[in-house]
Amino acid sequence: MFQLGPETDNDWWEVEALFDLCFAPGREALSSYRLREGVAPLRALSAVARDRDGGVAGAIRFWPVRVGGAPTLLLGPVAVHPTHQGEGLGGLLIRDSLARAEAEGWERVLLIGxxxxxxxxxxxxxxxxxxPPPTNPDRVLGQALHPGAWEGVAGPVTSFAEMATEGQQAPAGRG
Incomplete structure (x- = not known):
């Protein structure tokens, strides 16, 4: 049994420790982290799963990006503590957060996986x-949260921080 809840400021270091455990501290050298610099994760969609003892068993984060200028969610990282892998927690985090993203009005999701x-x-x-390189194009995956949401959407994936420096602001929680 897991308790899902939104990630709070008090969860930050526990979640970071989980991501380091699951992906190694060098994870921040990945190109996806360049897209996250200067942009906060979307709190309405980022979640923490705690086990019955209150420990962080899993976590998922989302970030706003643009694909060819279109607002898009970047899913990740998502991680499950090794002691809870194989229990369906990763799937629970993904399904729950995608349902919330759709309810929030987001249209499309992107991830590397x-x-x-x-x-x-x-x-x-x-x-x-x-x-952004050196990402393997075969690992660039997406999902339309609404029919046709990816139609006509193509091009470079850019950070909302880059867009803000060009005078454009991130939408207030919706895509």
């Missing part, structure tokens, strides 16, 4: 989405 795992949640390989 393994298609065999993420296919079960409705993700597919994205053609025409240019994630």
């Amino acid at each position: 393994d298609l065999p795992y993420y296919r079960r949640f409705g993700f597919a390989r994205m053609e025409g989405v240019e994630f």
Whole structure:
């Protein structure tokens, strides 16, 4: 049994420790982290799962990005503590947060991951989405939260921080 709740400021260091455990401290060198610099995770969608003892068992974060100028959610990281892997917690975090993203009015989600795992949640390989190098294009996956949300959306993935420096601001929680 897990208790899901929104990530709070008090959860930050526990969640960071979980991500370091699952992905190694060098994770911040990945190109996806360049898209996150200067932009806060979306608190309405980022969640923490605690086990019955109150420990952080899993966490998921979302960040706003743009694909060819279109507001898009970047899912990740999502992690489950090794002692809870295989219990369905990753799937619970993903399904719950995608339902909340859709309810919040977001239209599309992007992630970098393994298609065999993420296919079960409705993700597919994205053609025409240019994630910053050195990302393997086969790992660029997306999902439309509304029918046709990816139609006509292509081009470079850019940070909302970059857009803000060009005089454009991130939407207030909606895409």
